[in-house]
Amino acid sequence: MPSTARLPEELTEEYARTLDQADELAPFRERFAIPQRNGTPVVYLCGHSLGLMPKDAPAAIAQELDAWARLGVEGHFHAPRPWFSYHREVSAALAELLGALPHEVVAMNSLTVNLHLLLASFYQPRGQRRKILLEHFPFPSDLYVAQTHVRWHGLDPQDVLELLAPRPGEATLRTEDTCRRIEELGEELALVFMSGVHYYTGQRFDVEAITAAAHRAGALAGFDLAHAIGNVELRLHDWEVDFAAWCSYKYLNSGPGGVGGIFVHERHGLDPGRFRLGGWWGTPESVRFQLLEEFSPAPGAEGWQLSNAPILPLAVHRVALRLFQEAGPERLYRKRERLTAYAQRWIDYVRSRLPAAPLRVITPPPPERGAQLSLLVERDGGKLYSALQEANIVVDWREPNVIRLAPVPLYNSFADLYRFGQALLQAAHVLWG
Ligand SMILES: Cc1ncc(COP(=O)(O)O)c(C=O)c1O
Incomplete structure (x- = not known):
């Protein structure tokens, strides 16, 4: 068993606790339900998969159930937060995280579902301009969305889809290679x-x-931000991104199957000529109940709505996003950098103690990462994953050989990473010592 005495000072438990005491975002941890095993909170490093529940969530749902019970259909216009426009309760917070204008989200x-709706609008092959480039x-x-849109247009995915490849021996893409391929x-x-x-x-x-x-090549660019929103800085409007979509159950902590969202740059959102699939909720509010015979979209991203909004998941989303507004993006991203660097420091230390351990972080260093670290385990990865689970460290395993972990600045602590590091060190000793 490795002894604590030999740890470098910055990896000791005392030092981790000192870092937590000095952390101005530390009080936010109390606002989340941390899962427990045998009465002890686990070390939850799985926010890249499913974020934790804000403790305000049950009351937020109860408030809407109460409005429904008291008001029935009248809740659409007379609930404390009328359901008719409830989706706007989250637009400002989302716009801030995305670097977007509120009417772009x-x-x-x-x-x-949203990716399909967006590709219906933004994948319009014409003549020889037909290819889709993916990572x-x-x-x-994402792949299935692209494949099926290509087929829908009567084209063959083999001819039209291209997947970028990292250079031989490398695990990740280089921006210059991506841009060169786009130009080619x-x-x-x-x-x-x-x-x-x-x-x-x-x-x-x-x-x-x-x-x-993409724009220099005369093409459009759209992004799946599932692992980016709430995790990394985004300035979609200024970067002139054409469209994006995300889910809210990862870094946004808005619950399993929580409501997703879209960004459409105003250059497209305010263009009535841009095709979009229609539904009554995408029409301007002023005419929505006139049930016009022809679909005419509301300006902005709201014109892509099809159905009336799911109020219960939106209620959770609203209170979850409020925590981001309280914490503020700068403090959040600063802590993300420090926590992730601390997790990486522990992994580097384990590798230095056990050079035979077949472990390697394939995630590039900052600025090319957010909170997630992907630990490639060349042998016995399943055993390492099980050992971490047994030590109450919640990470995830992705075939064929990666353990993913993400220290999330809203609820993870440096002490969490101390526990993670100790568990990794002990498991590595058993497996490869
Ligand atoms: C990158 C990415 N895209 C798409 C999805 C699919 O999300 P959903 O099931 O909400 O459609 C996921 C789910 O984890 C994801 O990680």
Whole structure:
């Protein structure tokens, strides 16, 4: 068993606690329900998959149930927060996290559904401009969305979809290679469709540079921000990103299957000629109940809405986003950097103590990462994952050989990372010592 005495000073438990005492965001941890095992809180490092529940969530849902019980249908206009316009309760907070104008965002549906709606508008192959460029190893849903849109247009995904590949021996993409490929595809390229932070490697892509390259090629650029929103700085409006979608159950802590959202740059959102699939909730409020015979969209992202909004998940989303507003993005991202560096420091230390351990962080260093670290384990990865689970460290395992972990600044502490580091060290001793 490795002894604590030999730890470098900054990795001791005392030092971690000192860092927590000096952390101005530390009180936010109390505002979340931390899962427990045998009466002890786990070390929850899985916010990249499902964020924790804000303790305000049950009351937020209860408030809407109460309005429903008291008011019935009248709640649409007379609930304390009328349901008719409830989605706007979250627009300002989302816009701040995305670097967007409030009318460029709307909370609605779920992520894959939204990606389909957006590709219906933004993948319009014409002549030889038909190709879609995706990152390597895209999240399956993104790939399936792209494949099925291509087929819908009567084209063959084999001819039209291109997946970027890292250089031989490298795990992540280089921005210059991505931009060069975009330039080479030139007039054949219709759409760059990538994520903001890669779900598997944790690499944060240079959304600004990639969007600019796509535009220079005459193509559009849209992003799946599932792992980016609430995690990394975004300035979608200024970067002129064409469209984006995300889910709210990861870093936004808005509950399993929580309501997703879309960004549509105002250049498209205010263009009535831009095709969008229609539903009554996408029409301007002033005419929505006139049930007109022809679909005419509301200006902005709201024109992509189809159905009336899911109030109960939105209620959770509202209180979850309020915590981001209270914490403020600068403090949040600053703490993210420090926590993630601390987790990396522990992994580096374990590797230095056990050089035979087949462990390697494949996530690039800042600025090309957010909170997530992807630990590639060449052998016995499943055993390492189980050992961490047994030590009450909640991370996740992604086939074929990666353990993902994300220290989340709103609720993780330096003491959490001390517990993680100790568990990793002990498991590595058992497996490879
Ligand atoms: C990058 C990415 N895209 C898409 C999805 C699919 O999300 P949903 O099930 O909400 O459609 C996920 C889910 O984890 C994801 O990580």
